[in-house]
Amino acid sequence: MRILLAEDEIALSRAYATALEMQGYEVKQAFDGERALELANSEIFDMIILDIMMPKRSGLEVLKELRASGNTTYVIMLTAMSEVDDKISGLDMGADEYLTKPILLKELVARIRSLERRIDTSFNENVLTFGSVKLNVAEQELSAKNSIILAGKETKLMEVLMKNKNKKLSTEYIYNHVWSKDDECDAGYVWIYISYLKQKLKAINANIEIMGEENREFELVEV
Template sequence: MKILLAEDEEQLSRVLKVALTKNGHEVEIADNGQLAVELSQKSAYDVIILDIMMPIKTGLEALKEIRATGNKTHVIMLTAMAEVDDRVNGLDAGADDYLTKPFSLKELLARLRSMERRVDDRFTASVLEYGNMKLDVHEQELVSHNSIRLAGKEAKLLEFLMLNPEKELSSQQIEQHVWEEDNAADAQTVWIYISYLRQKLAAISAKVEISGQKGGSFTLKKVG
């Protein structure tokens, strides 16, 4: 999974990054709440780990701003305070889970493993909108000036792009989210399906494009 770790305690941040990386996760670091907000707007993460007490913006302030953009990434709050009010405030602000410092690294890793086993579309709306187009996730129908039906992987790929608009998504990220455990998928497969989607966006005159080149990153953007 790709994880954003927002923690201003340098030693703890370093230890967590090493441990998470050794367990197969890709980790990016923010040492203040403002940077966490900015990174969340640029990249797609599977999990955001937010310390509550951080400079510039607190974890709670950062979380409220992240959620205000429509970002539904799973968020785990870290807090040195065990009071019930602190937990309630975090959950009310949009956190999905919390850990109280000091916490067990084994517990954090166990929670992440549990998340990987969950169905990752629990927050997905039945209809997604971006630009002048709509995607009916369940019917796999894409609508703009006219409509077109998508194949299963096409719909899942476009859903992932629409949940993360204007963010650079690497071919590897797309493989992991769209094809999951399908070992047959690779950068070539991603490129083929991106090409299919580009043709269908053009067919319905959507004012949306997928930028990017074969083997690189791709971004869903509005045009016109």
């Protein structure tokens, strides 16, 4: 699981990052809001932790821009006890969770574990759209000028690509987010299923395309 940690207090941020990395999470740090927004727009994260009070751009400003751009990454806001109005504003802007500072490291890890389980089992959006294409996740239907029914793994793969449109996803990232540890296959299956989806996008006359080469990065773009 990749986490973007945006906290301007460097010592505190490093303490949080170390605690999370010891639990097996991959953590990328940002020490101001501008850098946090840049990373969130250019890289893939499963969770973003945003401090409200940061230089250059506040956590609320970053959150507002992320949601306006269609970024649906799970966001935890860090707030001081006195920032009640900011907490309400953040919830209105699309924050998923709040943690009130000061935060014990054990509490932070425990809360993220709990949130991670909730993210893994949360109800997905029924319909995703990009360009002329719609993906009905529940019905496993991909449609544009025509429509086609996808297999289970094809649906999950298309869902991951559409939720991260215009971003480069590594083969490893896709494999870890589509296939489970119980699946008897390796990362080579990513290219096989990418090939299936390429054919099906052509079949429905889609104006989006999956760019990339075997064992490298893939990106869903509008053409």
